Amino acid sequence: xxxxxxxxxxxxxxxxxxxxxxxxxxxxxxxxxxxxxxxxxxxxxxxxxxxxxxxxxxxxxxxxxxxxxxxxxxxxxxxxxxxxxxxxxxxxxxxxxxxxxxxxxxxxxxxxxx
Amino acid sequence: xxxxxxxxxxxxxxxxxxxxxxxxxxxxxxxxxxxxxxxxxxxxxxxxxxxxxxxxxxxxxxxxxxxxxxxxxxxxxxxxxxxxxxxxxxxxxxxxxxxxxxxxxxxxxxx
Numbered sequence: 001x002x003x004x005x006x007x008x009x010x011x012x013x014x015x016x017x018x019x020x021x022x023x024x025x026x027x028x029x030x031x032x033x034x035x036x037x038x039x040x041x042x043x044x045x046x047x048x049x050x051x052x053x054x055x056x057x058x059x060x061x062x063x064x065x066x067x068x069x070x071x072x073x074x075x076x077x078x079x080x081x082x083x084x085x086x087x088x089x090x091x092x093x094x095x096x097x098x099x100x101x102x103x104x105x106x107x108x109x110x111x112x113x114x
Numbered sequence: 115x116x117x118x119x120x121x122x123x124x125x126x127x128x129x130x131x132x133x134x135x136x137x138x139x140x141x142x143x144x145x146x147x148x149x150x151x152x153x154x155x156x157x158x159x160x161x162x163x164x165x166x167x168x169x170x171x172x173x174x175x176x177x178x179x180x181x182x183x184x185x186x187x188x189x190x191x192x193x194x195x196x197x198x199x200x201x202x203x204x205x206x207x208x209x210x211x212x213x214x215x216x217x218x219x220x221x222x223x224x225x
Contacts, residue, residue, distance in 0.1 A: 031211045042203060043158065043215045059115065092157065096211050103148070103213060105157040 002027050002095055004106035012112045013083055020079045021109045023093035028073035031096035033103065034066070038089045049076040049093075083113045116141040118206050120216025127194050128224050135219045137204035138186045144206040147180060147187045148213070152201045161202075162189070194223045 003026040013019050023032065032049040047068055048056040055068035070076045080087050093106045117140040127133050137147075145166035150158035164171045164178045164187065171178050175194075180187040191198055204216040 033211070033213075042217045043213075045212060045214065048212065102160065102163065103207075103211060104160065105150075107157050 002029060002104060004093065004095060004104060006093060006106040006109050008109060009107065010110040010112075012114060015084050015113055017083055018079055018081045019083065019111060020077050021091055021093075021111075023076045023078070023106055025074045025095050029095040030073070031103075032070060032076045033094045034068060034076070034078045035092045035094060035105075036089045037092060037108070043092070046078070046091075049078075080111065083111075085113045087111065088113045116144060116206055116208075116214040118204060118214050118216040120204050120219060122219060123217065124220045124222070126222045126224065129194060129196060131194055133189075133191045133194050133198070133221055133223075135189045135202055135204070135221075136186060137188070137206075137216050138184075139206040139214075140185065141206065141208070142182075142185065143208050146207040147178070148205050148207070149176075149178060149189050150203045150205065150215075152203065152218075154200075158203060191221075194221075196223050196225050199223045 005024045007022045034046040035043045036046055037043050045058050046061045049068050049070040051070045051073055065081055067079045090108045090110050092108045094103045120137045148163035149161050151161045152158045162173050162176050162178050164180050175192045177190040199222050202219045205213040207213045
């Protein structure tokens with residue numbers, strides 16, 4: 001499976017500010033996704049990061065709040081904009097595997113908003 | 115959209131016993147059903163998966179069954195060990211790699 005890294009691993013931010021999370025993969029992958037995992041909860045898909053086009057957002061998530069970039073097949077960023085304490089979560093990127101449908105997760109970014 | 119329900123939310127078993135976690139899904143277009151194990155503070159790890167053309171798959175102490183007609187699938191762990199203690203998530207996906215996760219089951223294996 002691909003080696004996936006995320007930066008930062010954790011951060012504490014003030015409300016009203018924005019944070020950009022980076023996801024780097026050691027090989028080219030077609031599919032990249034961003035998930036949110038709120039404390040003690042399950043994983044919720046935020047969006048699919050499409051290379052060369054706008055991200056595809058799930059219901060309840062909008063581009064103005066969670067802008068996503070995917071400049072190439074190994075890298076993506078997720079920005080959490082105008083943060084509030086409710087945005088405190090772990091944000092994970094995931095990538096598709098070689099086998100059909102498999103997904104593997106990055107280590108996550110733990111965000112705390114004060 | 116897809117809705118995945120998972121039960122139970124917590125499960126406590128004695129070491130050596132079996133554990134069963136059940137999930138149902140709503141979208142008949144879903145064709146891939148992975149299971150992830152998440153230990154505290156770590157990322158979810160894929161432990162087993164099953165595709166819609168298969169009814170059962172086994173990997174050592176772990177097995178997954180799928181009933182497409184009833185839209186449910188289950189994870190079976192036999193001879194449980196303390197290191198099996200974690201949160202387990204089921205998910206359902208379509209041909210576009212989009213996954214929808216169940217709410218998770220916290221498994222506690224008592225030594």
